Amino acid sequence: MTVQQKAGERKVLVTGGAGFIGSHLTDRLLELGDRVVVLDNFNRFYDPEVKRRNVSGHLDNPLYLLIEGDLRDERTLDKVFEHGEFDVVVHLAAMAGVRPSLSEPAYYMDVNVVGTQRLLDRIMSCSPGTRLVFGSSSSVYGKRSGECFRESDRTDQPLSPYAASKVAGEALCYAAHNVAGLAVACLRFFTVFGPRQRPDLAIHKFCKLIDAGQPVEVFGDGTSRRDYTYVSDIVAGVLAAMTYDLPGYDIINLGRSDPVVLADMIRCLEAALGKKANLIHQPMPPGEMPYTYADTEKAQRALGYAPRVSFEDGIRRFVDWYRSTKACSTSSPL
Numbered sequence: 001m002t003v004q005q006k007a008g009e010r011k012v013l014v015t016g017g018a019g020f021i022g023s024h025l026t027d028r029l030l031e032l033g034d035r036v037v038v039l040d041n042f043n044r045f046y047d048p049e050v051k052r053r054n055v056s057g058h059l060d061n062p063l064y065l066l067i068e069g070d071l072r073d074e075r076t077l078d079k080v081f082e083h084g085e086f087d088v089v090v091h092l093a094a095m096a097g098v099r100p101s102l103s104e105p106a107y108y109m110d111v112n113v114v115g116t117q118r119l120l121d122r123i124m125s126c127s128p129g130t131r132l133v134f135g136s137s138s139s140v141y142g143k144r145s146g147e148c149f150r151e152s153d154r155t156d157q158p159l160s161p162y163a164a165s166k167v168a169g170e171a172l173c174y175a176a177h178n179v180a181g182l183a184v185a186c187l188r189f190f191t192v193f194g195p196r197q198r199p200d201l202a203i204h205k206f207c208k209l210i211d212a213g214q215p216v217e218v219f220g221d222g223t224s225r226r227d228y229t230y231v232s233d234i235v236a237g238v239l240a241a242m243t244y245d246l247p248g249y250d251i252i253n254l255g256r257s258d259p260v261v262l263a264d265m266i267r268c269l270e271a272a273l274g275k276k277a278n279l280i281h282q283p284m285p286p287g288e289m290p291y292t293y294a295d296t297e298k299a300q301r302a303l304g305y306a307p308r309v310s311f312e313d314g315i316r317r318f319v320d321w322y323r324s325t326k327a328c329s330t331s332s333p334l
């Protein structure tokens, strides 16, 4: 199934569109001339002022509509769907992050599982011709001893409540596809980084601590690896997933397929900042994956996906953004 509307002619709902990935996607959709409705509740997972800044440039754009409210709230969903059908819904609203999900598992399930089902119910009843692009995660693969992660690999042993909620989200999407014929592409993002990255994620957190000369707590012996993927490459993958020839329901990895060892990530940040990190090693907490590594063959074949930004270049761009945000603000950029 191919979405007939071309870029510039579409009406797109982006849930979580004030957040890190969602705001980059929104910027790009508006550049292409699409109409964008953003649903976001500006929750306090991190400073909501950061999210306000992410959306501030678009509030006067006639192609842009911000609906502030909770995905789980039926009246908020009434407001979203009173604007008629959407060509595409990109569902990114979620409680993200592995570690915080350990202390609030029921809340993660409520937002990520119940919230996703409420959205699916609305799409099925109010906008059944919509294509849904679901923001899933590499965390669904759990602990592995093999090499790269393929879409066909098992996902029945998630290591954290967050990971379990993403496995469940994919399953709910499949059920909606089966019951109502909903077209769904689940995209498994691998650790996304770049300007506006969430402050709880390691690159952002470490950058701030190294810059301030404060100790950096490192989990494990520094040999864990992450397949860091630059945000513009993720956005390119999402845009391609909005139009490719979708076989009804699909799952596709979006990574860089080139994992970086934690110690090298820190060295790269030190080089970009021109400062040395003061490391304090702590045992690896439960829930963390020892490594992530995307097989991107399917993304290349189906979406024409080809990540363009190297890790080193991405870190330089991130640090430039970090410095510019710091320079513009009298308070912390976080």
Ligand code: NAD
Binding pocket: 015, 016, 017, 018, 019, 020, 021, 022, 039, 040, 041, 042, 043, 045, 051, 069, 070, 071, 072, 091, 092, 093, 094, 095, 096, 097, 111, 115, 135, 136, 137, 138, 188, 189, 190, 191, 192, 193, 198
């Ligand atoms: P983010 O926290 O910056 O963005 C999520 C947005 O959703 C936030 O603006 C938040 O306010 C909003 N939100 C949360 N709960 C909501 C609710 N109940 N109702 C309405 N809005 C709500 O996170 P992000 O890093 O941009 O992640 C976006 C999506 O991508 C998430 O689904 C996340 O699980 C997934 N993902 C992210 C990464 C990554 O490395 N950043 C990796 C894998 C998957």
